Amino acid sequence: MDKIARIDMGAAGGPKVTVGDLGEYAGLGGRAMTSLVVAAEVHPLAHALGAENKLVISPGMLSGTTGSMTGRLSVGCKSPLTGTIKESNAGGQAAQVLARLGYAAVILEGKPVGDDLYKIVINKDGIKVIVDNSLKMMDNYLLVAKLRQEFGDKVAYMTIGSAGERKLLAASIACTDPELRPTRHCGRGGVGAVMGAKRVKAIILDDAGMKMRPAKDLDKFRDANRLFVEGLRKHPVTGEGLPAYGTNVLTNVLNEAGGYPTNNFKSGQFAGSSKISGEAQAELEIKRGGSATHGCHRGCVIQCSGIYNDKDGKYLTKQPEYETVWSHGGHCGIDDLDTIAQLDRIDDNIGVDTIEMGVTIGIAMDAGLIEFGDKAGAIRLMEEVQKGTPLGRVLGSGAGITGKVFGVERVPVVKNQALPAYDPRAVQGIGVTYATTTQGADHTAGYAIATNILKVGGDVDPLKTEGQIELSRNLQIATAAIDSTGMCLFIAFAILDQPETFQALLDMLGSFYGITMTGDDVVALGKKVLSAERDFNTRAGFTKHDDRLPRFFYNEPIAPHNQTFLMKDEELDEVFNW
Amino acid sequence: MNITVKLFASFRNGRFEIKSGDYPPGTTVADVSDCLNLPQNELGIMLVNSCHVKLDRVLVEGDTLALFPLLGGG
The missing domain is CATH 1.10.569.10 (Aldehyde Ferredoxin Oxidoreductase Protein, subunit A, domain 2)
Structure with a gap:
């Protein structure tokens, strides 16, 4: 991951690809990369569907390695849904393949004139942007099936369906899973509409001829990864509950808890x-x-x-x-x-x-x-x-x-x-995250459910206000860092409870990049990402008054706890004071 | 006194989903979980009438106790 590709979709004479070195973005990946690029390069008052917006696609810092759980891909831009900065991440194969191809980021810039639709092919020989109007208005399953006839099964696909082409604000970008189903989506914030606005229908990622990214200290990385995997396997959430029942095991939990x-x-x-x-x-x-x-x-x-x-x-x-x-x-x-x-x-x-x-x-x-x-x-x-x-x-x-x-x-x-x-009335901590995250209402941005409801990583009463601000703050910082590593956020259940598993993650990062990585470094990374995002949102016109829940959460008590959202505005305004 | 016990996820294996029964006054959450051979170190979420409780919570007539192993998602 030693290069950044910029594809100017609006260049005179057709899309133009420029590949350059990392420059000021060296060492970044995932959400850190997408958010710092967007914050530095996109005009905060840009129209999200206009030529001034950029769609930044970035594998995580550990993607493309032999490290377990490193398959998250971040996509960032100014969101057409929220008007804020946006980072939306997904699993699937794309992050691993893009990282092995050596790209820390692929940035779609500009906007073509006219109605042509494009596919972008990225392989060991470089990047080609090809007009393909036969793909117009195809939806993801048929689209991927058609692309597979041309590019086969040993690649990863990123695609938009008809919603993205129509620039609908709920539009997502699909990433294919190992069996090439278009089921893993950068879902939130309308990132698919931004890809559609740039008239890019599909990105085909082919890492044939490329190797796994090697760690600076191979032995230490391998050992750290082994300990990390052991930690995930022995924790009841990541080793038993999630494999057996999936995330939907939460339906009964939240229902019983009245949230x-x-x-x-x-x-x-x-x-x-x-x-x-x-x-x-x-x-x-x-x-x-x-x-x-x-x-x-x-x-x-x-x-x-x-x-x-x-x-x-x-x-x-x-x-x-x-x-x-x-x-x-x-x-x-x-x-x-x-x-x-x-x-x-x-x-x-x-x-x-x-x-x-x-x-x-x-x-x-x-x-x-x-x-x-x-x-x-x-x-x-x-x-x-x-x-x-x-x-x-x-x-x-x-x-x-x-x-x-x-x-x-x-x-x-x-x-x-x-x-x-x-429901933030029954789980006050998640309400703090919904209100204050840079992303618009988003549970993953600071998953207070873990501590409020699941009693993983601590115990904070979900019906009370005490401790919720600090909890959400710490989780938002940690999440911004994890989202930058390429790690799936679900590793958090194990690293919150098991210090040795957190240390293994630090050692994976440190041995890969040949540096010493501490918990403080992770916190600093998270704060850097959040600060850049907050700064973008401020310049885009957002104030503390946007860091609030809709009024009905304050006015309508909800059964069975018959409680409203209790956090005071002044408390919410303290989340980012660190 | 009558208590309704609900079990979830792997706790259901070889047990039940929901059962109401008579328990002596003073019964705690720990007593019920011991009765069901649920190892205390596997207990994750314990709710009485939708509120989180600890093992020493004393149950009263009509309570609904929900027991989950450690779980996550999101």
């Missing part, structure tokens, strides 16, 4: 939760000949995903994960796993964020467009998005816009991005 937002955040418990729980889902997947244990990229030892087959035992989609099952399930009053799996398939196919889309459908239900629990209606609405009808375009523009168009007051968004699957 499961139901029927568009009207209740904290859902009567149909057990039917769509991780336990029920794993049993069904195994019964139908799918799998409840599957890794999204080679080198994953946690294997939190799975394969979901339909009633006839035929592949339908990857295992819908917790947020997806919630957004299309409890949030919409739908208690049927097959419907949720079909919606997940449609989301992946047209290329939209499952959280944003599910929340949006729930808003449409609250508006009376269809009833809560209307399974066929939910699928019909998604088909509108796929067809690009005016209604579909409204829905595909996310929860905030849909709420405005249909006059809904209860719209769960922060900075116009839909809230994920934890």
Whole structure:
């Protein structure tokens, strides 16, 4: 990873590729790379779909190595959904392949004039940008199948479906998994719309002839990786719970804890939760000949995903994960796993964020467009998005816009991005993260659920305000650093509880780059990333008044705890004071 | 007194999902989990009526106790 490629899609005479050295971005990867580039190079008042915006694609600092769990790919830009800086990361094979090809970042710049659609081929010989209008308006599954005829199966694909081409604000970028299914998405913030605005339909990553990235200290790296893997295998969350049940094991947990937002955040418990729980889902997947244990990229030892087959035992989609099952399930009053799996398939196919889309459908239900629990209606609405009808375009523009168009007051968004699957009234800590993260409402940005609800990495009472600011601050710092390494965030469950596993991660980073890496260095990296992101958002016009939850969380108590969001504004304003 | 016990994830293996039963007054969360042969070091999340509790919590008539192993997701 010693070079950065810049592809000017708007260059006179057609797209122009420039490959240069790392310069001031040396040593960065993942979110640190995307956020520092965007903060330094994108005008904060740029239109997110305009030529001034850049789409930065970066593997993590350890991606492309033999290190386990290093397959996260970061994509960054100014978000068309939130107007803030955005980093959206995904698993799949892309990060490993791009890193082995030597690119610390590929940056799509400018915007072509005209209607041509492009594919970008990156291999050991360089980068080619090729017009391919035969791909127009193809959705991800057919698109990847067509690309496989040309480029085969030993590559990784990054693609946008019709939603990205239409520049819908919920549009995602799909990355293929080891079996070349377009199921791992940079979902949040409309990054697919930015790729669509630059008229790039697909990026084909071919690392034939390339080798694993070697560590500076090979022996130490190998030993550290072994200890790291042992740590993940022995922790009950990463070694047992996630492999067996996937992330959807949380449905029952959050429902029991009264923090499961139901029927568009009207209740904290859902009567149909057990039917769509991780336990029920794993049993069904195994019964139908799918799998409840599957890794999204080679080198994953946690294997939190799975394969979901339909009633006839035929592949339908990857295992819908917790947020997806919630957004299309409890949030919409739908208690049927097959419907949720079909919606997940449609989301992946047209290329939209499952959280944003599910929340949006729930808003449409609250508006009376269809009833809560209307399974066929939910699928019909998604088909509108796929067809690009005016209604579909409204829905595909996310929860905030849909709420405005249909006059809904209860719209769960922060900075116009839909809230994920934890009610901040029953889990105060996650509310702090939703309100204050640079990304718009995002659970992964500072996953207070771990300490509030799961009692991993400490114990903070979810119903009280004490300790929540410090918790969210520390988690946001740690997450910004982890998102830069290429590591899957789920390693956090093990490194929060096991100091020796955290040390193994530090040793992996240190031995790879030939430096000494301490916990303080990780904190410094996280703060550097967050500071750059906050600075961009400030210059883009965001103030402390944007670091708030929608008013209904302060005014409407929710059952069963009958509590509102209790954090004071002044407390929220302290999150980034370090 | 009547207590409803709910078990989740791997705790269900060889046990049950939900069961109501009679327990003597003074029964604690630890007593119930011992009764079910749930190793205390595997207990992750313990909820009584949707609120987190510790092992020494004394149960009262009508309580619903939910027990989970250590779990994560997100």
